[in-house]
Amino acid sequence: MDVFLQTLVSGVLIGxxxxxxxxxxxxxxxxxxxxxxxxxxxMMVAMYITFVLYQYLGLDPYVSLFIAMPALFLLGAVIxxxxxxxxxxxxxxxxxxxxxMTVGIGMVLTEIVRIxxxxxxxxxxxxxxxxxxYLGDIAFNTPMVVAFGIALALTAGLFYFLLRTDLGxxxxxxxxxxxxxxxxxVNAERITVLTFGIGAGLVAAAGTLLLPxxxxxxxxxxxxxxxxxVITILxxxxxxxxxxxxxxVLGIAESFGATYLSMDLKDVVGMVIFLLVLIFLPGGLKRLxxx
Amino acid sequence: MSFFEAIDIxxxxxxxxxVNDLGFEVRQGEIFGxxxxxxxxxxxxxxxxxGYYPLTGGNILFEGRQxxxxxxWKICKLGIGRTFQVVKPLRRMTVLENVTASAFxxxxxxxxxxxxxxxxxxFCRLGHKKxxxxxxxxxxxxxxxxxxxxxxxxPKLLLLDxxxxxxxxxxxxxGVELIRKxxxxxxxxxxxxxxxxxxxNLCDRIMCISYGMKLAEGLPEEVANNQDVVEAxxxxx
Amino acid sequence: xxxxxxxxxxxxxxxxxxxxxVDSDYYRHVVIxxxxxxxxxxxxxxxxxxxxxVSFGHAIFxxxxxxxxxxxKMHLGLSPWWGMLLGxxxxxxxxxxxxxxxxxxxxxxxxxxxxxxxxxxxLLFKYFNNFTGGMEGILIIQTFRSKLPYYFxxxxxxxxxxxxxxxxxxxxxxxxxxxxxxxxxxxxxxGISAFRYKSLSLMISSFFTGLAGAFYMNYMAFIDxxxxxxxxxISIMAILxxxxxxxxxxxxxxxxxxxxxxVQETFRSSIFGLAPDWVSEAHALVFGVLVMFVILFMAxxxxxxxxxxxxxxxxxxxxxxxxxxxA
Numbered sequence: 054m055d056v057f058l059q060t061l062v063s064g065v066l067i068g069x070x071x072x073x074x075x076x077x078x079x080x081x082x083x084x085x086x087x088x089x090x091x092x093x094x095x096m097m098v099a100m101y102i103t104f105v106l107y108q109y110l111g112l113d114p115y116v117s118l119f120i121a122m123p124a125l126f127l128l129g130a131v132i133x134x135x136x137x138x139x140x141x142x143x144x145x146x147x148x149x150x151x152x153x154m155t156v157g158i159g160m161v162l163t164e165i166v167r168i169x170x171x172x173x174x175x176x177x178x179x180x181x182x183x184x185x186x187y188l189g190d191i192a193f194n195t196p197m198v199v200a201f202g203i204a205l206a207l208t209a210g211l212f213y214f215l216l217r218t219d220l221g222x223x224x225x226x227x228x229x230x231x232x233x234x235x236x237x238x239v240n241a242e243r244i245t246v247l248t249f250g251i252g253a254g255l256v257a258a259a260g261t262l263l264l265p266x267x268x269x270x271x272x273x274x275x276x277x278x279x280x281x282x283v284i285t286i287l288x289x290x291x292x293x294x295x296x297x298x299x300x301x302v303l304g305i306a307e308s309f310g311a312t313y314l315s316m317d318l319k320d321v322v323g324m325v326i327f328l329l330v331l332i333f334l335p336g337g338l339k340r341l342x343x344x
Numbered sequence: 345m346s347f348f349e350a351i352d353i354x355x356x357x358x359x360x361x362x363v364n365d366l367g368f369e370v371r372q373g374e375i376f377g378x379x380x381x382x383x384x385x386x387x388x389x390x391x392x393x394x395g396y397y398p399l400t401g402g403n404i405l406f407e408g409r410q411x412x413x414x415x416x417w418k419i420c421k422l423g424i425g426r427t428f429q430v431v432k433p434l435r436r437m438t439v440l441e442n443v444t445a446s447a448f449x450x451x452x453x454x455x456x457x458x459x460x461x462x463x464x465x466x467f468c469r470l471g472h473k474k475x476x477x478x479x480x481x482x483x484x485x486x487x488x489x490x491x492x493x494x495x496x497x498x499p500k501l502l503l504l505d506x507x508x509x510x511x512x513x514x515x516x517x518x519g520v521e522l523i524r525k526x527x528x529x530x531x532x533x534x535x536x537x538x539x540x541x542x543x544x545n546l547c548d549r550i551m552c553i554s555y556g557m558k559l560a561e562g563l564p565e566e567v568a569n570n571q572d573v574v575e576a577x578x579x580x581x
Numbered sequence: 582x583x584x585x586x587x588x589x590x591x592x593x594x595x596x597x598x599x600x601x602x603v604d605s606d607y608y609r610h611v612v613i614x615x616x617x618x619x620x621x622x623x624x625x626x627x628x629x630x631x632x633x634x635v636s637f638g639h640a641i642f643x644x645x646x647x648x649x650x651x652x653x654k655m656h657l658g659l660s661p662w663w664g665m666l667l668g669x670x671x672x673x674x675x676x677x678x679x680x681x682x683x684x685x686x687x688x689x690x691x692x693x694x695x696x697x698x699x700x701x702x703x704l705l706f707k708y709f710n711n712f713t714g715g716m717e718g719i720l721i722i723q724t725f726r727s728k729l730p731y732y733f734x735x736x737x738x739x740x741x742x743x744x745x746x747x748x749x750x751x752x753x754x755x756x757x758x759x760x761x762x763x764x765x766x767x768x769x770x771x772g773i774s775a776f777r778y779k780s781l782s783l784m785i786s787s788f789f790t791g792l793a794g795a796f797y798m799n800y801m802a803f804i805d806x807x808x809x810x811x812x813x814x815i816s817i818m819a820i821l822x823x824x825x826x827x828x829x830x831x832x833x834x835x836x837x838x839x840x841x842x843x844v845q846e847t848f849r850s851s852i853f854g855l856a857p858d859w860v861s862e863a864h865a866l867v868f869g870v871l872v873m874f875v876i877l878f879m880a881x882x883x884x885x886x887x888x889x890x891x892x893x894x895x896x897x898x899x900x901x902x903x904x905x906x907x908a
Binding site: 087088136139140143144145146147148149150152153154156157158160161163164165167168275279282283286315318320321324325327328331332 | 635682692865
Binding site for chain 3: 394396415416417418420421425426428432433434435436437441444445446448449452454457493494497
């Protein structure tokens, strides 16, 4: 029973961070109708920023949040403005050319990082990296708990932004119907830039929060891109609330998989479930970002 | 055996009945007009006939054979062609290639298909534009292309969905002439149209629907003077 | 247009004569790899560029082909050359099943599904190591010391693949494929079974990709799941080769394959030792930048936008492009 509870707890905790990854991806999907295959790579960049700040300036990862998030917001906004929006005017044979562009962007980000830092594993070991709190017999890894809390706070902040502010409402309007939003006076292009920035900022937070627990290497981006779209489609099929659900589900599934199944097979199960959801729960996919 | 028959067809979207217990018959060789106010379910009827949507209830018989439940492409192979209200040109193919692709419906031979396509294009007076990319056509020519493409599948029954909307009066005149020519070549036609002049001019019989239900059916003058039909269009006094 | 048909005649002749003039094993190897990528890129392009179904999972078929050859050797002691017979049909059969599952999805959702299936294959081949050799992979002994037999085999494969695609695209199937790409609903209403023809396109595509995989096993003599089922080094590379050369053109992927392999080799050798060492790490970076550039400024790739490129240099105004059409 303790093993079971322990597994559940760590699953939920990691799920909170996964939710951040998923929400960022979902926002981008909802507003731009593209799958951002550079999502994990953006996270990887944020992790390296945090790593450098810690290594050379001794900055605590939680302080780095305030640098990594704005930096990635900017990077995301620039990507949308310079590389994705211009494609709307390009007549290409494959309508997926924006998605393919994100593949190229992901590749370039990974390779730049590889050239600067090399392929070897890095990690940030803080004084609290290994610390553990107990509630009864259940162990809570302290950085995970802190990360979970911050993830919750960020999610709440995002919801406040989307539901209560005019700008947030414009984002939701654009997600529901770009043309109509444009006719209502929403600057759709600016909204897409803003949205990609927010998505990148959120995934940056996830990366920074994971760093005290995870090791880091350039190709980690690809792994997390895969995770991001699994989360997005598993949970609620594109809705922001669903992404939270999807993140927690994936977290729990992974946690149980690691405890009760082999590591490799656990990933297979995740992919098969993903495929089944994708194929047999369609339609929901089209109702993107309905909060 | 009737040529084409829709028996109490019904289509629900969620809780909403877009088409409700609608029954009608089309005789071979006639032009059958389908009219009704916006949102009355005309295009839905077409989407049901050619299998784009599955029926919620009822049956559709074509030449005595039940066709509901068949996929769209098979219904086309049986001899029902259609055009789309929002035209769907195959943009990065030339006009000739558009129609040739269609003309493969009953042949596997490129030469035969091409010859058929050229013939249809001349018939639709689009022959001089056969090497244009479909994306570069004017709206009038796109509508012609839409008709040409469906004709190239050698249909026995042709569903025309608002082929006149957005055309100049002169183009409309040419369109009417073209549709008559098609009928005279032996194709039965069901036409959805908003422009009453065109409908009154072309159709042998008309059915008017509103909220997916039949209001009236009969000769053009009868339907046009029907009290329910007038009310549906203009609202009650 | 005239220049281009000349190029189409001369390029195969140059490739045929190449090993007569160049006896460096290294340069022969580079061209062999390029030819293998011609096969993979062209196959991907038949499905994605001509039929409009973007696959992120072509590593599946490459891997199936490679393992068909490798497993025959490992379990039955048969020559891995039998894999050249088995690999294509095996990949084609798997392709049919994958199509049956995934073609319910359209557009980007199809692409996502192929990533997932690709990962499933990757992980399964890693996991069932009793059957597949797992992470240790399969090691065989090359049949030939010389590069020549491999060279002509690769050239033959590339030729057969491109020729098949040319013939298919000139037939009813080709017209149907492009119709589906342009508008699936319109195609259905023209009597085209989108499902059937998408499957056919996928089966041809997977057949040749499987052949390329079987060839890879025989030529490189070593495979493991990380290489042949790699999302990045096979599936995505196939896409990039297609994009750079020109999606939806016959010769685009062939040109893209040579560009990709040349960029890779040029940078891997630090621009022939002239540049500092770190440049050797940059080949993937350069390739990624090239892809971004092409998507932004040459949506139809080097071959598709060839006129645009030449007119850039001659200063002439460009004529409206008419590429992507069947004829």
